[in-house]
């Protein structure tokens with residue numbers, strides 16, 4: 001199999017477009033598309049202080065690597081140690097090494113120190129809900145402390161379509177709306193997702209071609225409802241190459257309608273003062289339980 005653009009062997013056949021890429025042309029295409037996504041969505045402006053939520057996995061390392069190529073921004077990395085034995089130590093090691101090699105300041109914040117409890121201590125019960133809510137809080141707190149204007153995450157196209165479908169299935173219009181990164185409170189640092197148009201398979205290949213990275217998955221991932229949604233979308237994609245892009249485009253067409261959907265105003269949590277739609281925020285609620 002030859003590359004469409006030169007005589008070299010192809011390393012990737014993109015089923016949804018039929019194109020074939022050699023290593024160099026794949027890397028060139030990938031970097032170009034991510035930079036175009038950042039520009040098209042107005043994600044980052046020159047001179048901004050930008051953080052990357054760094055897990056040490058393929059997605060966040062790729063996002064950090066590409067943002068590090070942008071001139072005129074100040075770049076920081078924030079890693080969260082949720083306390084997941086046998087998994088998080090490995091990815092944090094990768095994160096530390098990558099930041100050291102590339103001279104990027106890294107802050108590591110732990111659940112144990114911040115909340116006195118780790119994900120492992122939830123005994124696996126609702127681990128992902130506990131983890132997701134508390135991690136978002138720590139990332140936002142650290143981003144504010146570092147005075148960041150934007151916080152980039154490594155979410156790829158697959159993550160995006162899974163989140164869209166998950167919220168469709170649950171009928172959760174509020175969360176569906178929030179996926180668009182609309183900033184609902186001055187207390188939230190705006191999130192951006194430079195890889196949101198890159199399929200997970202392509203991010204994985206880019207990482208393999210560029211970094212020495214561990215591909216192990218969090219032990220709690222297989223038990224989540226989201227995994228069922230992921231498998232469902234991947235099955236659809238097998239017979240309908242490009243369906244993930246259709247799901248994303250459909251969601252973007254819905255956005256203007258979601259924008260007019262009545263939402264509760266945010267107020268300050270009675271316990272910690274962070275924004276919430278109820279009296280007590282999710283973080284305080286989970287910690288109380």
Ligand code: SF4
Pocket residue numbers: 082119127128129131132218219220221
């Ligand atoms: Fe946290 Fe669940 Fe992700 Fe593991 S799979 S890091 S527990 S949200």
